[in-house]
Every structure is written in structure tokens, then in C-alpha cells.
Amino acid sequence: MPTRSQAPTTRPEAADDTPVLRIDSLNTAFQTRFGPVEVVNDASLTVHAGESVAVVGESGSGKSVTALSVMGLLESTGEVTHGSIRLRDRELVGLSNRAYRAVRGRDVGMIFQDPTTCLDPVYTIGHQVTQAIRVHADRGRRAARERAVELLTMVGIPDPASRMSAYPHELSGGQRQRVMIAIALACGPDLLIADEPTTALDVTVQAQILDLLRRTRRELGTALLLITHDLAVVSEVAERVVVMYAGQVVEQGPVADVLTAPRHPYTAALLRSVPPAVTDRSTRLRVIEGTVPSPHTMPDGCRFAPRCAHVMDRCVTEQPPLVAAPDGRDRRSRCWLADTDTPPAGSAPGTRATTEVPR
Ligand SMILES: Nc1ncnc2c1ncn2[C@@H]1O[C@H](COP(=O)(O)OP(=O)(O)OP(=O)(O)O)[C@@H](O)[C@H]1O
Numbered sequence: 469m470p471t472r473s474q475a476p477t478t479r480p481e482a483a484d485d486t487p488v489l490r491i492d493s494l495n496t497a498f499q500t501r502f503g504p505v506e507v508v509n510d511a512s513l514t515v516h517a518g519e520s521v522a523v524v525g526e527s528g529s530g531k532s533v534t535a536l537s538v539m540g541l542l543e544s545t546g547e548v549t550h551g552s553i554r555l556r557d558r559e560l561v562g563l564s565n566r567a568y569r570a571v572r573g574r575d576v577g578m579i580f581q582d583p584t585t586c587l588d589p590v591y592t593i594g595h596q597v598t599q600a601i602r603v604h605a606d607r608g609r610r611a612a613r614e615r616a617v618e619l620l621t622m623v624g625i626p627d628p629a630s631r632m633s634a635y636p637h638e639l640s641g642g643q644r645q646r647v648m649i650a651i652a653l654a655c656g657p658d659l660l661i662a663d664e665p666t667t668a669l670d671v672t673v674q675a676q677i678l679d680l681l682r683r684t685r686r687e688l689g690t691a692l693l694l695i696t697h698d699l700a701v702v703s704e705v706a707e708r709v710v711v712m713y714a715g716q717v718v719e720q721g722p723v724a725d726v727l728t729a730p731r732h733p734y735t736a737a738l739l740r741s742v743p744p745a746v747t748d749r750s751t752r753l754r755v756i757e758g759t760v761p762s763p764h765t766m767p768d769g770c771r772f773a774p775r776c777a778h779v780m781d782r783c784v785t786e787q788p789p790l791v792a793a794p795d796g797r798d799r800r801s802r803c804w805l806a807d808t809d810t811p812p813a814g815s816a817p818g819t820r821a822t823t824e825v826p827r
Pocket residue numbers: 498499500507525526527528529530531532533534543545546697763
């Protein structure tokens with residue numbers, strides 16, 4: 469029987485219907501010199517066992533703050549002010565720092581855009597991976613070292629036994645990212661949260677890291693919550709997508725459905741702003757007019773209304789709720805158009821690694 473830190477190839481929990489992660493009506497606010505400001509509002513999403521869910525949206529839409537709220541890693545000025553974050557049956561909102569430390573690494577692993585934020589320059593990578601194993605698992609030094617070599621092999625570090633004695637600065641950016649993934653997987657977590665894990669890497673290495681994340685899911689059954697501004701990454705890696713705008717979830721559903729037939733005008737606009745896979749000079753790239761509103765001056769009605777080509781009177785005064793689509797295909801959108809029969813037109817993105825939405 470494998471222990472937690474020897475991640476099994478199939479997870480018995482996969483048969484359990486309880487989501488690995490369930491966020492309900494999350495509000496997160498920061499204290500600023502202008503007073504408290506709410507940057508995530510009424511966000512809900514679910515990740516099931518072994519599932520891959522992408523969160524996408526322009527810069528400032530609240531993707532990272534949502535992830536940091538889950539991990540209990542908000543700055544001291546930040547606070548979850550409403551809602552629930554459940555990891556399987558466990559409520560995370562209100563956990564003490566000590567209890568959170570036990571959850572991080574053991575139940576949820578996190579990888580960031582910049583591996584240097586997580587790797588300590590003064591310790592060898594072998595020491596850091598071994599420590600990550602020993603924090604949560606009762607293993608002797610030798611067994612932990614052996615497991616560390618296994619993990620480094622799994623994430624594709626060449627000659628892992630000798631690379632154990634290397635320092636982070638001696639590795640390439642892609643190799644550092646692989647080590648961070650090894651550390652995140654050290655204790656066989658149910659869920660991996662990856663915040664823009666490939667943004668800082670060149671295109672070839674991006675593809676390799678995405679492939680590693682896909683393989684991790686397939687071989688270890690680890691669920692993935694992937695934060696990205698890249699719709700091509702969404703279509704390559706995720707099964708479901710959550711679109712955020714100005715701190716709110718505005719649309720979610722299966723990737724194939726949302727990217728081919730978006731129900732929210734913001735999703736449709738994001739898709740139109742993506743370059744086509746094959747450069748077609750006759751296709752002009754459209755930018756989304758206007759900017760994301762500041763958390764200090766959110767519109768009263770729909771937050772996208774000032775930029776929306778389909779704006780109606782009620783959009784300016786009434787906030788639409790996030791409602792399920794009537795087709796029963798596990799889709800939700802936050803738009804008054806849902807009450808009409810006019811879904812906004814959109815198109816599927818290309819699959820190049822450079823299909824980025826505006827930042
Ligand atoms: N410590 C903080 N204090 C005040 N506001 C903050 C703080 N951290 C983030 N914010 C604000 O929260 C909002 C959401 O930020 P967040 O980093 O979650 O966006 P994002 O969608 O992840 O964008 P990006 O892709 O640029 O990382 C932004 O308006 C940001 O300015």
C-alpha cells in the first residue's frame with residue numbers, strides 16, 4: 469500500500485464524488501491606505517479528483533489572489549471576508565497558520581511563475597527536495613534521499629543523483645521549475661495549484677513543463693488548478709475553464725464548450741483578442757477596448773458593462789448573478805444576455821504557446 473509520499477498511480481479517492489477543492493462565494497479584501505478594498509467577489513469554483521481546471525482572465529482579475537486565499541498565503545493586509553474554501557471535507561477559511569502549514573505541501577502543492585521565490589539559493593536542490601519530503605512524512609534521511617532522486621527523475625532532471633548536490637543557480641530556468649514541481653509533489657498532494665508556471669520560460673521549455681503537468685495528472689492522479697492568461701495553455705491542459713473578470717467569475721464550463729461557444733461577452737472578447745494559430749494577414753487582432761475597472765471604483769451593475777458591445781439598460785444598474793445554463797452542460801455565466809437568446813459570438817483559440825490574452 470503506498471504511503472502519501474509515495475504517490476500512487478491510481479487514486480482510490482477518485483471514486484469519491486466529493487470535490488478535491490470547492491470554493492463557494494469567496495470574497496477576499498485587502499486593507500489599503502484608501503481603506504479596505506475587495507478584490508475577489510463572490511467567486512465559486514470546484515475541482516474534482518484528478519481533474520484539470522484553468523482559471524483565465526486579464527491582469528488584475530483576481531486569479532492569483534483566489535489561489536493565495538486557498539493556500540492561506542495572503543499578505544498580512546489581506547483577508548477572506550466571506551465564503552468557504554473546502555479541501556475535500558475540510559474547511560480552510562479560519563484555519564490557524566500552524567494548521568495551514570500542515571495542509572500546504574501535504575494536501576496541496578503550489579508552483580509559482582518564478583521558482584526562485586520557492587527555492588532557497590543557499591541549499592542544494594537535493595537538500596530542499598529531501599526536506600519537503602521529511603516535513604510531512606516520517607522517513608529517515610536515507611529513504612527521503614532515495615525518494616528525492618525518484619522525484620527528480622520523474623520530473624525529468626537529467627542525472628538526478630549527481631544533480632542533488634547542485635545549487636538552484638546552477639540549473640536552467642526550466643530545470644528550476646521542474647525542481648519546484650518535484651517539491652510540490654513531494655508528499656503526493658491531492659491538488660496542485662500552478663500560478664502561471666510557464667510564463668517566464670521560452671516556448672520549447674513551456675511545452676515540456678506543460679507536458680510534465682499533464683503527465684503528473686495522468687500518472688499520479690493529482691488534480692490541477694492552473695492559473696494562466698494564455699488561452700492556448702487552457703485548451704492544451706484543462707478540461708474545465710473558469711473565466712475571471714474584475715474579481716468575479718463571469719463564466720465557467722467545459723473547455724471545448726466555453727472556447728467554441730462562449731456565453732459571456734468578456735470570454736468572447738478574450739477569444740477574439742487571441743492571434744490565430746496560422747498567421748492570417750487578413751485577420752486583424754482585436755483588442756478589448758477599455759481597461760479592467762479598479763477595485764476602488766467598481767461599476768454598480770455588471771462589471772464588464774463599460775466595455776461590453778452588448779450592453780443593455782439593466783446591465784448598468786443591476787449586477788447579474790452567476791447562473792447555470794439551461795442546457796444542463798455544467799456551464800455557468802454571469803450575464804443578463806443569458807435571459808435572452810443572444811450568445812455572443814467567439815472563436816476557438818489557436819494552439820501556439822504565444823496566444824496570450826491582454827495583460
Ligand atoms: N497586497 C495587495 N494589496 C492591495 N491590492 C492587492 C494586493 N494584491 C493584489 N491586489 C489587487 O488585487 C487585484 C487582483 O490581483 P491578482 O494578482 O489576483 O490578479 P491576477 O488576475 O492574478 O493578475 P496577474 O495575471 O497580473 O497576476 C488587483 O487589482 C491587485 O491590484
